[in-house]
Amino acid sequence: xxxxxxxxLLFAVIFIGGIWVGNSLNPIRRTKxxxxxxLLEVINLIxxxxxxxxxxxxxxxLTIPTLLKYLDPHSAYIPAEQLQAxxxxxxxxxxxxxxxxxxxNDTLSVIEVISGGPAEKVGVxxxxxxxxxxxxxxASQKITEQDVFSLLRGEKGTHVKITVKRTNSAKPIxxxxxxxxxxxxxxxxxYMLEPGVGYIKVSRFARNTYNEFLQALYKLRVEGAxxxxxxxxYNTGGYMEPAVMxxxxxxxxxxxxxxxxxxxxxxxxxxxxxxxGAFQECGIAVLINEFTAxxxxxxxxAIQDNDRGWVIGRRSFGKGLVQHPVLLADSSEVRLTVQRYxxxxxxxxxxxxxxxxxxxYEAELANRFNNGESLSADSIKLHTxxxxxxxxxxxVYGGGGIMPDLFVPEDTSKITSYYINVSNQNLxxxxxxxxxxxxxxxxxxxxxxxxxxxxxxxxxVLLDSFxxxxxxxxxxxxxxxxxxxxxxxxxxxxxxxxxxxLGLSAYYEIINSTxxxxxxxxxxxxxxxxxxx
Numbered sequence: 100x101x102x103x104x105x106x107x108l109l110f111a112v113i114f115i116g117g118i119w120v121g122n123s124l125n126p127i128r129r130t131k132x133x134x135x136x137x138l139l140e141v142i143n144l145i146x147x148x149x150x151x152x153x154x155x156x157x158x159x160x161l162t163i164p165t166l167l168k169y170l171d172p173h174s175a176y177i178p179a180e181q182l183q184a185x186x187x188x189x190x191x192x193x194x195x196x197x198x199x200x201x202x203x204n205d206t207l208s209v210i211e212v213i214s215g216g217p218a219e220k221v222g223v224x225x226x227x228x229x230x231x232x233x234x235x236x237x238a239s240q241k242i243t244e245q246d247v248f249s250l251l252r253g254e255k256g257t258h259v260k261i262t263v264k265r266t267n268s269a270k271p272i273x274x275x276x277x278x279x280x281x282x283x284x285x286x287x288x289x290y291m292l293e294p295g296v297g298y299i300k301v302s303r304f305a306r307n308t309y310n311e312f313l314q315a316l317y318k319l320r321v322e323g324a325x326x327x328x329x330x331x332x333y334n335t336g337g338y339m340e341p342a343v344m345x346x347x348x349x350x351x352x353x354x355x356x357x358x359x360x361x362x363x364x365x366x367x368x369x370x371x372x373x374x375x376g377a378f379q380e381c382g383i384a385v386l387i388n389e390f391t392a393x394x395x396x397x398x399x400x401a402i403q404d405n406d407r408g409w410v411i412g413r414r415s416f417g418k419g420l421v422q423h424p425v426l427l428a429d430s431s432e433v434r435l436t437v438q439r440y441x442x443x444x445x446x447x448x449x450x451x452x453x454x455x456x457x458x459x460y461e462a463e464l465a466n467r468f469n470n471g472e473s474l475s476a477d478s479i480k481l482h483t484x485x486x487x488x489x490x491x492x493x494x495v496y497g498g499g500g501i502m503p504d505l506f507v508p509e510d511t512s513k514i515t516s517y518y519i520n521v522s523n524q525n526l527x528x529x530x531x532x533x534x535x536x537x538x539x540x541x542x543x544x545x546x547x548x549x550x551x552x553x554x555x556x557x558x559x560v561l562l563d564s565f566x567x568x569x570x571x572x573x574x575x576x577x578x579x580x581x582x583x584x585x586x587x588x589x590x591x592x593x594x595x596x597x598x599x600x601l602g603l604s605a606y607y608e609i610i611n612s613t614x615x616x617x618x619x620x621x622x623x624x625x626x627x628x629x630x631x632x
Contacts, residue, residue: 163433169455171436173420179430184248189337191283191307195252196259196276198223203529205239207247209263210532210599216281221274223263225599226536230271231262253278266536282307285337288330288607289315292621297324300607304337304394309344316348316378326382326624328617329398330607332412336393339421339440346401348376349383349408354443354490356401359421361438382627383408384620387503389464389473392416399501400442406491409623410503412616414472414479416464417450417500444487446497476506491628505623507616513587515580521569527588530568531595542600548608551597558589565592586613 131139146155160178167174177185187193197216198209207229212219230238232250251259257278262271285308288300297319301312316327339357346356352374360367385399387410396415403410421438439447452460471478482498489495496502521527535542545551555561562585566576581588590613598606611617 167433167435168457171420171454172452172457172460173418173422173434174436175422175434177432177434182430182432187283189303189305191285191305192280193252193283194255194278195281196223196261196278197281198251200229200247201528201532202242202244202247203525203532205241207237207242208532211602213281217276217279218274221276223261223274223276224265226532226539227263227265227272229261229263231260233260255279266539284311285341286311286315288604289318290604290608291319291322291324292328292611292617295323295325296328296621296624297322297326298328298330298607298611298617298621300330300604301395302334304334304339304341306338306341308337309341312341312345313348324381326384327378328384328386328620328624330386330617330620331391331395331399332386332388332616333390334392334395335390335416336395336418339394339397342394342398343370343401346398347372348378349381349402350376350405351379354401354405354407356443357397358441358443359438360441361421363437366438382625384624385410386616386620387412387415387501389413389416389467389500391501393418396448396501397440397442400446400448403501403504404443404446404487404489404495406489406493406628409505409620409626409628410501411505411620411623412503412507413509414467414502415448415500417448417498419447419449442487442495442501444489444495446485446487446495448497448500450499473509474511475508504628505619507619510615513584515584517574517577517580518584518587520574521588524572524574526569526572526574527565527591528595529572530565531592531599533568534564534592535596535599539600542596545600548597548601548605551600551605552593552609555593555596558585561592562589 142155142159145153145158163176167176196218197213198218199211199213201208201210209218209223209225209227209229211225212223228238230236235250237246237250251261253259255278258275259278260273260275262273264271283305285301285303285305286299287302288298290298292298297316299312299315299319301308316324319327343356350356350372352372354372356370356372358367358369383402385402385408387395387399391399391412392415396418399410399415402408419439419441420436421440422434423437425433425435427433439449441447450463467473479502480499481496481502483496485497487495487497542551542554545554556564562581565588566581570576590609594606594609597609
């Protein structure tokens, strides 16, 4: 029997991007099958009679992932030592010093200092290069991102000493920092695209995403937003609960948001809007692409199937499976697929897979590109045999992601071999960082994106400086290709400089200024969606 859940009851049930959170499936006790008995018998036989000494626990660690591999692509095993790191982005916080960093030229460089965090309180600044952590030399040591996490993250209240090099200081500077909880933000940007249209970039669905999203909606409303562009491109999912609550803000009472169904039908659920959302009258456009997955597809599907707003971009990933995390006795975790979720029209958008064939499943996105799908909607194979109807009678299809209402191809017109070479060598990022390092006092006079851009040199001067920098770093100037890629290179340099000085939202404000999908979303957000759209 299906159970209908109105939104207030959602607080009792937490999901992860198709993942249902719990500590136990509480299975009914039953007699072991022949296969289960056989597996236990083999393990016991190895343990008692094998010629060499074998660590059975290690053998089991290898066996579990193999078992799960033959179920579906999203059931997974997470060893105990990896579980905390795996949950950091979903939990919405971790304990550390509060910096964003990049490893440039084998040096750990501070890109951003989180406002109000431990590092800011002691005086760490963007542009600082960290030379030592607790007396350990990390400069030019081939340090990895995981090494940095191990050194700088730790229990709340513990101390860590860092030594930094700063461009205006002849001597290294030492800081002692007390680790504290650091929020992992989900809303990367929230600003006005144009009069009346606000833009919100959501990068993941974590525990705190709904609160961040709601704050962004109200902030932009105060600034004059009557319509919204919600950017879910490259958002691979997370908790399901915030996606449902976000959709609820835009939907009328009784509108279906999502339903879940599994082998145990008593656990089937239907989630409906409670009608108290504060943005039911606003126009909305949702941006998606092939990396939009899971919880992002739940939100997009709810908007599309209820004919509430426009879904714009390219076909989404196609993940419609619900995982249930089961914490095992040794603090490892199995995330087992127990249900499928269905959009309001009744479609499951999970793309096809063959159990055990993870290679083809992972290659599917590359195949889309090779087949020309990112450039032409005509290259997309719709599962027309799995047809469903939206509330307004429009046809939508299951079986392989969400097809946007308005297709916007990937813009490859300015991508050349020169651009690919400088991008692959990370020279755009390195140049922007070094440019900020040399000009930080002047650039920090710019308090807004508009003010900052006015402080930068003319486009041709910025481009010439970069080309010279690239040439002395191994990529010779090839002006035929440079001239083709010039608008793309210059815009990215400005965006990277803005991120270094003003933060991530400023990056998107500049990078989106030449994004055709964002431009279409801004145009369509105020327009009602009809059966003829």
